[in-house]
Amino acid sequence: MRFTLRPRSGCLVLCLSVSLLTLLLQSLWVPPEMTREEPAGAGRSPEEQGHHGNSVRRLALRLEALSSQVQRLARERDAPQPAKEELTNLLQSLRQDQEGLVRSVERELQRMAQKLESLGHQPHTPRPQGDHRPQTGLREVCEVPEDPVYPHCAEKVEFLQARWDSDPCYAFYGVDGTTCSILTYLSEREDFCPPHPGRNHSAPPWHQQPHTHKEKAEVRTTLRPLYEVFGGIQGPAGRFIWSRVERLSACWIKAGHRIRENTIKTTSLQKRVLLYPGVLSGGAGQRFGAMVDQGGPLGELVQWADLSASLFILGHNLTFTTSQNHLHSVIGAAPGKGSCPIQRPLPFDIIYTDYHGLAHLQGAMGLAFQHYQCRFRILDSFGTEPAFNLGTYARSHGYNTLWGSWRLQPLQYMTMFPHTPDNSFLGFVSEEAMVEQEEREEEVEPGPYRKDNTAVVYGKQDYMWQGKERYLEVISQELETHGTVYQPPGHSAQLPSNIINHGLLTQDQFLQLLRRAKVFVGLGFPYEGPAPLEAIALGCVFLQPRFQPPRSSENSDFYKGKPTTRQVSSQHPYAEEFIGKPYVWTVDMTNTTDVQETVRAILRTEVKPFTPREFTSEGMLERVHAYITHQDFCSVSFPTWPPESALRIHLGPLGQSCVSVCRRASLVCEPALFHHLNNPAAFTRLGLSCSSMDQEVDNHIFPAYSPWGRRCGLQRERLLFSCAGSDPVHRRLCPCRAHRAGQVALCPDCL
Numbered sequence: 001m002r003f004t005l006r007p008r009s010g011c012l013v014l015c016l017s018v019s020l021l022t023l024l025l026q027s028l029w030v031p032p033e034m035t036r037e038e039p040a041g042a043g044r045s046p047e048e049q050g051h052h053g054n055s056v057r058r059l060a061l062r063l064e065a066l067s068s069q070v071q072r073l074a075r076e077r078d079a080p081q082p083a084k085e086e087l088t089n090l091l092q093s094l095r096q097d098q099e100g101l102v103r104s105v106e107r108e109l110q111r112m113a114q115k116l117e118s119l120g121h122q123p124h125t126p127r128p129q130g131d132h133r134p135q136t137g138l139r140e141v142c143e144v145p146e147d148p149v150y151p152h153c154a155e156k157v158e159f160l161q162a163r164w165d166s167d168p169c170y171a172f173y174g175v176d177g178t179t180c181s182i183l184t185y186l187s188e189r190e191d192f193c194p195p196h197p198g199r200n201h202s203a204p205p206w207h208q209q210p211h212t213h214k215e216k217a218e219v220r221t222t223l224r225p226l227y228e229v230f231g232g233i234q235g236p237a238g239r240f241i242w243s244r245v246e247r248l249s250a251c252w253i254k255a256g257h258r259i260r261e262n263t264i265k266t267t268s269l270q271k272r273v274l275l276y277p278g279v280l281s282g283g284a285g286q287r288f289g290a291m292v293d294q295g296g297p298l299g300e301l302v303q304w305a306d307l308s309a310s311l312f313i314l315g316h317n318l319t320f321t322t323s324q325n326h327l328h329s330v331i332g333a334a335p336g337k338g339s340c341p342i343q344r345p346l347p348f349d350i351i352y353t354d355y356h357g358l359a360h361l362q363g364a365m366g367l368a369f370q371h372y373q374c375r376f377r378i379l380d381s382f383g384t385e386p387a388f389n390l391g392t393y394a395r396s397h398g399y400n401t402l403w404g405s406w407r408l409q410p411l412q413y414m415t416m417f418p419h420t421p422d423n424s425f426l427g428f429v430s431e432e433a434m435v436e437q438e439e440r441e442e443e444v445e446p447g448p449y450r451k452d453n454t455a456v457v458y459g460k461q462d463y464m465w466q467g468k469e470r471y472l473e474v475i476s477q478e479l480e481t482h483g484t485v486y487q488p489p490g491h492s493a494q495l496p497s498n499i500i501n502h503g504l505l506t507q508d509q510f511l512q513l514l515r516r517a518k519v520f521v522g523l524g525f526p527y528e529g530p531a532p533l534e535a536i537a538l539g540c541v542f543l544q545p546r547f548q549p550p551r552s553s554e555n556s557d558f559y560k561g562k563p564t565t566r567q568v569s570s571q572h573p574y575a576e577e578f579i580g581k582p583y584v585w586t587v588d589m590t591n592t593t594d595v596q597e598t599v600r601a602i603l604r605t606e607v608k609p610f611t612p613r614e615f616t617s618e619g620m621l622e623r624v625h626a627y628i629t630h631q632d633f634c635s636v637s638f639p640t641w642p643p644e645s646a647l648r649i650h651l652g653p654l655g656q657s658c659v660s661v662c663r664r665a666s667l668v669c670e671p672a673l674f675h676h677l678n679n680p681a682a683f684t685r686l687g688l689s690c691s692s693m694d695q696e697v698d699n700h701i702f703p704a705y706s707p708w709g710r711r712c713g714l715q716r717e718r719l720l721f722s723c724a725g726s727d728p729v730h731r732r733l734c735p736c737r738a739h740r741a742g743q744v745a746l747c748p749d750c751l
């Protein structure tokens, strides 16, 4: 008899062999006096033969039952034909040759034992290291232990007894439906059951010490090896990322030199980093990638490119993938449907991904997902506020969203602009600023561009222009106004007649237009994009509409369902609040007087090209370096960065969020400092005397003070510390801090 040990059939055959062996052992080795006789074989008395004949018949019956079971299983589980045939053949040969039965059984037993032995050691079978099938006692009886430290053990065993074949990953880890194999799995691969007596206990990977990695992070002076890291990204998205990094490589390298001289005081250990933009994987990725060629949204790709370049310049070890299969292989996912934990300790210190990628990781890591989620960073353009991050809280308080509910620490979400201080502001670099800076560094005396009295309108599709005729008319009375609106062949775009439309321009042509223009005109959409930053970097003034009432998830389809309560006060709140005049002017688009007066005021103003430091390559390197060095979401203790010395406690008025309380004081809310003021002493320091100290109410605006009844509320769930959020009956205690000029993410003394 030969077993064909294909990976798929190997386990089924193995399981059957085990049951078969058990049956044979039961039939042949009990009672023991018989077995002593058998090896000799010859010279038996007729009684012995008769006795033997009985047990053979019994054996044959049981084998027959077993064979039909095998055939059923084979049909059900699509097991390869040979296994079934071989067992049938075995059965036939057993029947035909009753005389030689004992010896043949003996032989088969031996061969099976050898097979089992070799199967256990076969290098090509997909079996993780450290997996030991219970080899000691085939008749080992396993009982579900009752241990108060493992309250879910019995329940999990029961679940797996019923469902172990729902995902091949269980069989991969040696589960064969027996209680013993399940207990072994639940104690060594997951941590629901106590260590299994009589076995060398190996802890689940997340309890194992990662092998220490001693490389230092040295600032790199070339980006060339990074192109190999990008090797695996396919399609237009890959080309975009690759070409952006290459185009800006000289700027990155220069910025790296400056960072090494000015900022990085001590070298730290190199981090092993995985970058996985889930949005680019699979079918959705193809569509997303295809949009790149059609001028689609590039913000995310810009950010992935700049993040990769920053991490690489800072000396870290990168892996970049956009393939789900490759992801599975680099994280060591078990084959199957993803119900089981990964095979080894996670080989990355940090994983940057997005909401799509987070779902992919969850679907591939089993239980290990939650043990490693402190290592994740989520690129999330518009941000996720704490109230949406905690599923139970979000549902019970009506913070509905398709996203959110992952229970990460809010600072693990990384945004495109500093939207909410509850998240980390990752950003990107303003490309034109970098290139222009390069060019102007050559000149002796950098001056403003020579500007014509022209305006360029921000909006490449004509639906963005609808209803803005009056606004544009007022502007075009003062300035020659240019558009770059896509015109389908044979049609002209529906634009006011006083607009000079160039059609869709290449990026270079568009930038040429901006270099000569005085004003870049926002129409109110798209929201919060990168273009205004580039225009300001080229010496334009950005004129944009105010939103009254502000846009939010309540009144705007665009923000609907996004995990944020932000009230968006203009087309580009970052430009309005963080850059402001003389570079950014925000008007009431429907008020002709306001628009006209503003345009005239702009024409009297001269501005130089400007880029906030946080959108330069040096600023981004500085920020990413600070995050990598100081942010630790795996520690159970409270954050120690920024240091407590940065804390400025402010007591807000009724109805104001800490975001605005701090901003009004020219500071920024710092959620990592909340824990310092979540105690009775903080209320006392602010001169508040509390009649009660409430910690039982779930409310993301706590710690807060209610003047009615002088009730003080403390926060009991640290994941709910939130800069965002306000209500009319509470005054919030706000942890504000100062920030560096042009670098809102960093306080002056905390690099």
Ligand SMILES: *[C@@H]1O[C@H](CO)[C@@H](O)[C@H](O)[C@H]1NC(C)=O
Residues within 6 Å of the ligand: 199, 200
């Ligand atoms: C258990 O581990 C020890 C030390 O690693 C080793 O010497 C021993 O052979 C192992 N026993 C079994 C049953 O694997």
Ligand SMILES: *[C@@H]1O[C@H](CO)[C@@H](O)[C@H](O)[C@H]1NC(C)=O
Residues within 6 Å of the ligand: 225, 317, 318
């Ligand atoms: C990153 O680490 C891997 C594994 O340690 C190593 O093989 C590779 O050469 C490293 N890459 C770089 C660019 O340092």
Ligand SMILES: *[C@@H]1O[C@H](CO)[C@@H](O)[C@H](O)[C@H]1NC(C)=O
Residues within 6 Å of the ligand: 591, 592, 593, 594, 597
């Ligand atoms: C229009 O704008 C002007 C100038 O800013 C302002 O004085 C006036 O009150 C505004 N009118 C309305 C109706 O808002």
